[in-house]
Amino acid sequence: MTSANRIILIVCSLALAAVIFLPIWRIELDAAQYPEGLELKIYSNKLAGNVEIINGLNHYIGMKTLHADDFIEFTVLPYIIGFFALSFLAVAISGKRKWVYVLFAAFLLFGIVAMVDFYRWLYDYGHDLDPNAPIIVPGMAYQPPLIGFKQLLNFGAFSIPDIGGWTFIAVGVLLAYCTAREIWLSKKNTSNEKHQF
Amino acid sequence: MKLKQYLVLSLAAATMATSFQACRPKGAGNAVTGDAAQRTYIPPGQYDEFYNFVSGGFSGQMSVYGLPSGRLFRVIPVFSVDPEKGWGFSEETKPMLQTSHGFVPWDDLHHIESSFTDGMPDGKWMFANSNNTPRLARINLQTFRTDEIIEIPNTGGNHCSPFTTENSEYVIAATRFSVPPDGEGDVAIDSYKENFKGHISFVSVDKESGEFDIAFQLKTPGLNFDLSSAGKGVSNGWLFISCYNSEQAHTLLEVNASKNDKDFIMAINWKKAEEYFKAGRGKKQTNVRYAHNKWDEHTHSATHEIKTEVTVLDITEFEDLAYLIPCPKSPHGADVSPTGEYIVGSGKLAALIPVFSFEKLQNAISNSDFESERYDGIPVVKYESALHGEVEKPGLGPLHTEFDEKGNAYTSFFVSSEVVKWNIETLEVLDRQPTYYSVGHLMVAGGNSKNPYGKYLVAYNKITKDRFLPTGPELCHSAQLFDISGDKMELLLDFPTIGEPHYAQALPANLLMDKSLQIYDINANKHPYKTNGEAEAKVVREGNIVRVYMTTIRSHITPDVIEGIQMGDEVYFHVTNLEQDWDMPHGFAIKGANNSELLIMPGETTTLKWVPDRTGIFPFYCTDFCSALHQEMSGYVRVSPKGSSTPIKYYTGESKPTT
Numbered sequence A: 001m002t003s004a005n006r007i008i009l010i011v012c013s014l015a016l017a018a019v020i021f022l023p024i025w026r027i028e029l030d031a032a033q034y035p036e037g038l039e040l041k042i043y044s045n046k047l048a049g050n051v052e053i054i055n056g057l058n059h060y061i062g063m064k065t066l067h068a069d070d071f072i073e074f075t076v077l078p079y080i081i082g083f084f085a086l087s088f089l090a091v092a093i094s095g096k097r098k099w100v101y102v103l104f105a106a107f108l109l110f111g112i113v114a115m116v117d118f119y120r121w122l123y124d125y126g127h128d129l130d131p132n133a134p135i136i137v138p139g140m141a142y143q144p145p146l147i148g149f150k151q152l153l154n155f156g157a158f159s160i161p162d163i164g165g166w167t168f169i170a171v172g173v174l175l176a177y178c179t180a181r182e183i184w185l186s187k188k189n190t191s192n193e194k195h196q197f
Numbered sequence B: 001m002k003l004k005q006y007l008v009l010s011l012a013a014a015t016m017a018t019s020f021q022a023c024r025p026k027g028a029g030n031a032v033t034g035d036a037a038q039r040t041y042i043p044p045g046q047y048d049e050f051y052n053f054v055s056g057g058f059s060g061q062m063s064v065y066g067l068p069s070g071r072l073f074r075v076i077p078v079f080s081v082d083p084e085k086g087w088g089f090s091e092e093t094k095p096m097l098q099t100s101h102g103f104v105p106w107d108d109l110h111h112i113e114s115s116f117t118d119g120m121p122d123g124k125w126m127f128a129n130s131n132n133t134p135r136l137a138r139i140n141l142q143t144f145r146t147d148e149i150i151e152i153p154n155t156g157g158n159h160c161s162p163f164t165t166e167n168s169e170y171v172i173a174a175t176r177f178s179v180p181p182d183g184e185g186d187v188a189i190d191s192y193k194e195n196f197k198g199h200i201s202f203v204s205v206d207k208e209s210g211e212f213d214i215a216f217q218l219k220t221p222g223l224n225f226d227l228s229s230a231g232k233g234v235s236n237g238w239l240f241i242s243c244y245n246s247e248q249a250h251t252l253l254e255v256n257a258s259k260n261d262k263d264f265i266m267a268i269n270w271k272k273a274e275e276y277f278k279a280g281r282g283k284k285q286t287n288v289r290y291a292h293n294k295w296d297e298h299t300h301s302a303t304h305e306i307k308t309e310v311t312v313l314d315i316t317e318f319e320d321l322a323y324l325i326p327c328p329k330s331p332h333g334a335d336v337s338p339t340g341e342y343i344v345g346s347g348k349l350a351a352l353i354p355v356f357s358f359e360k361l362q363n364a365i366s367n368s369d370f371e372s373e374r375y376d377g378i379p380v381v382k383y384e385s386a387l388h389g390e391v392e393k394p395g396l397g398p399l400h401t402e403f404d405e406k407g408n409a410y411t412s413f414f415v416s417s418e419v420v421k422w423n424i425e426t427l428e429v430l431d432r433q434p435t436y437y438s439v440g441h442l443m444v445a446g447g448n449s450k451n452p453y454g455k456y457l458v459a460y461n462k463i464t465k466d467r468f469l470p471t472g473p474e475l476c477h478s479a480q481l482f483d484i485s486g487d488k489m490e491l492l493l494d495f496p497t498i499g500e501p502h503y504a505q506a507l508p509a510n511l512l513m514d515k516s517l518q519i520y521d522i523n524a525n526k527h528p529y530k531t532n533g534e535a536e537a538k539v540v541r542e543g544n545i546v547r548v549y550m551t552t553i554r555s556h557i558t559p560d561v562i563e564g565i566q567m568g569d570e571v572y573f574h575v576t577n578l579e580q581d582w583d584m585p586h587g588f589a590i591k592g593a594n595n596s597e598l599l600i601m602p603g604e605t606t607t608l609k610w611v612p613d614r615t616g617i618f619p620f621y622c623t624d625f626c627s628a629l630h631q632e633m634s635g636y637v638r639v640s641p642k643g644s645s646t647p648i649k650y651y652t653g654e655s656k657p658t659t
Helices: A003-019 A051-061 A073-094 A097-127 A163-192 B003-022 B036-040 B189-195 B270-278 B358-366 B509-515
Strands: A025-031 A034-042 A047-049 A148-152 A155-161 B050-055 B062-067 B072-076 B109-117 B120-130 B135-140 B145-151 B170-174 B198-205 B212-220 B224-230 B238-244 B262-269 B283-285 B290-296 B301-307 B310-314 B322-328 B331-336 B342-347 B352-357 B387-392 B398-403 B408-413 B418-423 B429-434 B439-444 B456-461 B477-483 B490-497 B504-508 B538-542 B545-553 B556-558 B561-566 B570-577 B586-590 B598-600 B605-610 B616-621 B634-640 B649-651
Touching: A003 A073, A003 A163, A025 A163, A034 A051, A047 A051, A073 A097, A097 A163, A155 A163, B036 B490, B050 B109, B050 B456, B050 B509, B062 B490, B109 B504, B120 B504, B120 B509, B145 B212, B170 B224, B170 B238, B198 B224, B198 B270, B212 B270, B238 B270, B238 B331, B238 B342, B262 B270, B262 B331, B262 B342, B270 B310, B322 B331, B322 B342, B322 B352, B322 B358, B342 B358, B342 B398, B342 B408, B352 B358, B398 B439, B408 B439, B418 B439, B439 B504, B456 B504, B504 B509, B538 B561, B538 B649, B545 B586, B570 B586, B570 B598, B586 B605, B598 B605
Parallel strands: B212 B310, B224 B331, B331 B398, B545 B570, B561 B634
Antiparallel strands: A025 A034, A025 A155, A034 A047, A148 A155, B050 B062, B050 B504, B062 B072, B109 B120, B120 B135, B135 B145, B145 B290, B170 B198, B198 B212, B224 B238, B238 B262, B262 B322, B283 B310, B290 B301, B331 B342, B342 B352, B352 B387, B398 B408, B408 B418, B418 B429, B439 B456, B456 B477, B477 B490, B538 B545, B545 B556, B561 B649, B570 B605, B586 B598, B586 B616, B616 B634
16 A cells, blocks of 8 residues: 555544534525525534424424434444444554445445435435325425435525545545545556556 | 546536526526606606505504605504604593403504495595404594504404495405404303304494494304405496305314415395495394593594494304305405406415306305205305406415406415416416515405506515525515506506515505695694693693693794693693694694604694603603794693692793793
8 A cells, every 4th residue: 555545544533523513404494484594414423503493494394304313323423434434444544444445335335325324314204294284285395406406495405525524525536536546556566567655 | 538538527427517507497587668757757746657555464554655656755643643643642542452362552453444435445434444452543634643453342353354345435444363352252262163253344434424334244154254346337236255264163273264265245225235234124232342432533532432243143143144155275365356346366376267147146046056955044046157257377375366448357476476467358467476475465456446546566475585685583574566558468566565474555645735734723722731832831730630731833832931840740732833834733742751753733732741750850852843933842841749839930031921
């Protein structure tokens, strides 16, 4: 494993540690009456932003109120991210190429599972509506987009990664780069019958 | 990896991030027409084109603005006390705010409608409703004062009011909160369906004097009535009322009154109701108590009387009085087009606007094209049978519709915060403009008449947030002026309003300005405590009541020295303003009075009651800057202990001491 890659992994480890405390995802809501916009920030361990105002508005369409306590994710997520931060550090210290591959596979899997979980979460909230809600538009669901923009009645919902999410993505990209580089190097080494390690 | 590779990679990341931002639609922004300033600017000394009478909502008052400038000219006190004008504080005005519940100092003035002759504003009166303690008021458009207030019995929340018929034969008052009829009220609230009733009052208006009289009431099932419009032209003789809570829920209406897919517009054949009433088919109800308060311009005083009888016709006992038209989702506006042919229902939770045809409604009625089940005894016309068509995807939360002179309709949308223009015949959406924010009612100049004046549309907004300089948690509501003379609506102006502007009316300036009263003729003043000139100014003791016959003229008050008042006295200052000059009111106030000032118009007599709370000298003065020597327009009252030997003594100037 190159020392450059080891440094990258150490940087990634620190970045992941920071993600525990940074907002990971952000859902922005815009409506004529809210020129200043409303914002829902999703951290690894909590919800922040205009949660109460959004809950208040959502009762018109019968959406369940958002409470951090209802999500097991907020309990386990900081530990998972912490575990990854330590793993990045451990792999960097060990310097073993094989562990880079394992780490990449685990990180990718985690990313996919996390996004699937997030989608399921949005789907439930958007579809599980109180049949006694004041406003019922036949056939209308209020699932915010996983990423990008969607108009939900008078609200435009814009969903994007926040600083923590972008960091997470950047870590993934850097890990992918390290992995690819190590694969390339290992192939080159095998063909050259030479060990660089 | 080389530097170049890093650069390419970071560029790719940045592009990705910005492309996410790019897929987000831009807001409508602030599309103000380029020459808006020119089109709303009224140069100093020049007049506006329209008087705009705007409801003051929870201020209880009516405001008068100019259009297109948005300048505020006057706040006319109606249902709430106004210490600035002595309204509800002077002895003369106190009876105006009397009700069967006693003196009520505040109310919630929702809607305004002008008096009509032949379906056009005639410039005589404005009518206004109070929502809390149900009342109806008539405002005189010569004096810009409230001339009459009548309380509405059997009613809880007079929201669906004061809409008038084509010749203002009647002003309508209808209950927003159905309640048990007066005198039968002590029932379980969950017995709503059985005991709670709606009442629609037809208050007649005397063609000359304007005087109100509750001619008859129609008793209905316990629906909530929201707004109404009388038919005009082809539909003259009919009345259309939006009804919500067809569920007849009595708790958590937010949810329980929003369940039915369709509520109703009630079509009432009021000419028929009048016939039945005149034929004596109504029942006299004598357990009601309601106030009828009238202002007399000659005595400059109000009288208050309690009435105890009303005639009620139960609509379920007549076959041909009322019909229900299904209308989606808790309708607010029920608005009749200028020709009278179309009735626009605005379901505030609906995603379309149904437009009903009067002709089709008549056909459906004559063919008995009804739903198989009646609603509490009232025939329900089939939705499709009365429908002219639906405006598709107009916006979210339609509330209220008015019309221009070119066959277009304008509907306000609260939820999507916009005004939408559409064609009445083709039902095609022609234009939409955002409002800032959450428009309630809108008003087109003359937009509820047979021949709308058009040109201007005003949106009355509930939320202003970032539109004006912030003033703490409580922000003004606002009006937004649009020019509607072209194909597209053009936003010209934002202006703040008093209280909450619900409905409004705009009348051409030339209809009113020439007959606006300038002074009250002092020779026609029939006030019982009028002072006929300074020579007759006096102070009279009647037991512990002391009457001060006082005059004001630039720049002195007569008398301005008063002695002999004692603790325990009730002092009445009857102030006659001797001026006969335009714009020359005088004010009157005295130290420590648990009361407001008086503001006395030229030729008028007004009374302030004062009960001194301590001995000593009490200055009084003119509060309305009247002349160069306004500051000198003042005087003193001496208050002595009870039983003091100080005699009554009064004068102005050394030359005329009087005892």
